[in-house]
Amino acid sequence: GKDGYRHYMEKELHEHPLVIGNTLRRMIDPATRRVVLPDLPFDLAAVPRVTMTACGSAFYAGMIGRYWLEGEARLPVDADVASELRYREPPLTPGGLALLISQSGETADTLAALRSLREGGQHVMSVLNVPESTMARESDVVLDTVAGPEICVASTKAFTAQLSVLACVAIGAARARGTLTDAREEELVQALLDLPGRAAELFGLGDAIREVAEVVADARDVLYLGRGAQFPVALEGALKLKEISYIHAEAYAAGEMKHGPIALIDRTVPVVALAPNGRLFEKTASNLQEARARGGRLMCFTDNSGAARMARIAEKMVVLPDAHEFTAPILHSIAVQMLAYEVALLKGTDVDQPRNLAKSVTVE
Numbered sequence: 001g002k003d004g005y006r007h008y009m010e011k012e013l014h015e016h017p018l019v020i021g022n023t024l025r026r027m028i029d030p031a032t033r034r035v036v037l038p039d040l041p042f043d044l045a046a047v048p049r050v051t052m053t054a055c056g057s058a059f060y061a062g063m064i065g066r067y068w069l070e071g072e073a074r075l076p077v078d079a080d081v082a083s084e085l086r087y088r089e090p091p092l093t094p095g096g097l098a099l100l101i102s103q104s105g106e107t108a109d110t111l112a113a114l115r116s117l118r119e120g121g122q123h124v125m126s127v128l129n130v131p132e133s134t135m136a137r138e139s140d141v142v143l144d145t146v147a148g149p150e151i152c153v154a155s156t157k158a159f160t161a162q163l164s165v166l167a168c169v170a171i172g173a174a175r176a177r178g179t180l181t182d183a184r185e186e187e188l189v190q191a192l193l194d195l196p197g198r199a200a201e202l203f204g205l206g207d208a209i210r211e212v213a214e215v216v217a218d219a220r221d222v223l224y225l226g227r228g229a230q231f232p233v234a235l236e237g238a239l240k241l242k243e244i245s246y247i248h249a250e251a252y253a254a255g256e257m258k259h260g261p262i263a264l265i266d267r268t269v270p271v272v273a274l275a276p277n278g279r280l281f282e283k284t285a286s287n288l289q290e291a292r293a294r295g296g297r298l299m300c301f302t303d304n305s306g307a308a309r310m311a312r313i314a315e316k317m318v319v320l321p322d323a324h325e326f327t328a329p330i331l332h333s334i335a336v337q338m339l340a341y342e343v344a345l346l347k348g349t350d351v352d353q354p355r356n357l358a359k360s361v362t363v364e
């Protein structure tokens with residue numbers, strides 16, 4: 001049942017800290033505090049390239065994983081949605097790694113992409129929430145997200161569990177490839193282990209998120225902006241809003257605004273910005289300033305150390321706890337999912353069963 005929550009979505013949002021902790025526990029040795037990947041039937045150090053594919057939210061998790069794999073393990077990653085990849089016929093180097101991500105393990109397009117990547121001589125690694133699924137049976141390695149059953153059609157806790165696994169894969173691959181110092185590994189593992197506690201703190205942000213939700217619920221169109229690994233978080237936020245509140249939302253890499261989308265900005269199109277402090281913070285801030293100068297209403301998700309800077313331009317702010325830049329996208333994903341939920345409550349939609357959608361898409 002819903003354990004006293006109004007919707008499965010609300011219950012599942014509250015399971016983020018637990019699920020992240022359970023997923024990490026499978027992958028981080030508590031004694032050595034090192035990432036332990038399962039025995040692989042191939043050598044990660046010898047993999048020339050990764051082809052990552054999935055659908056919907058699972059694909060956005062993979063996009064965040066791409067920043068980690070490229071940044072930490074210096075592995076080139078090709079990323080495409082499965083419905084495109086399966087027909088694209090990309091040239092594949094034999095011995096490459098296919099990285100598939102799926103909650104259900106039954107998504108038709110993702111499964112078809114898996115089969116064609118295998119045919120192209122790729123090792124198949126899948127990040128799955130259902131261990132006895134079709135994709136699990138057809139993979140060389142399965143990494144489990146320990147999210148438990150996800151009832152709400154819109155994915156929540158499975159998403160952060162996928163991110164937890166992908167972060168560990170990036171760390172493990174980086175170690176195998178010699179691109180990670182011990183000090184950096186310790187730092188990243190600590191950041192991951194801090195996540196359940198930080199995620200639990202997000203539930204104290206309800207009032208701030210509801211204030212943003214009131215503005216968003218009145219809009220017909222909403223823009224989500226982020227840079228770097230926060231760009232896929234913007235995509236996830238926009239998708240979740242569309243799915244459960246039926247408000248049109250688009251996500252852009254903040255640096256792309258001036259190449260077209262900024263023409264959309266006016267008082268009627270709220271901008272949800274993902275801008276925690278970090279390497280791209282000042283660049284994001286100046287993109288947001290430009291939107292603000294054109295009359296945009298900025299709803300800014302930042303962190304404690306970014307709050308003072310953002311307060312100068314944002315109309316409303318949601319201030320998350322500080323986190324390592326590596327793990328900040330995970331916390332911000334939870335926050336944008338919480339926002340979508342609050343907007344859906346205001347709109348009175350059927351949160352757990354959005355119209356036209358099914359939990360598992362087993363037809364093309």
Ligand code: F6R
Nearest residue numbers: 056057058102103104107154155
């Ligand atoms: C969004 C959502 C969908 C799924 C997508 C893939 O909230 O739930 O976009 O992420 O349909 O499904 P799986 O992960 O089962 O392959």
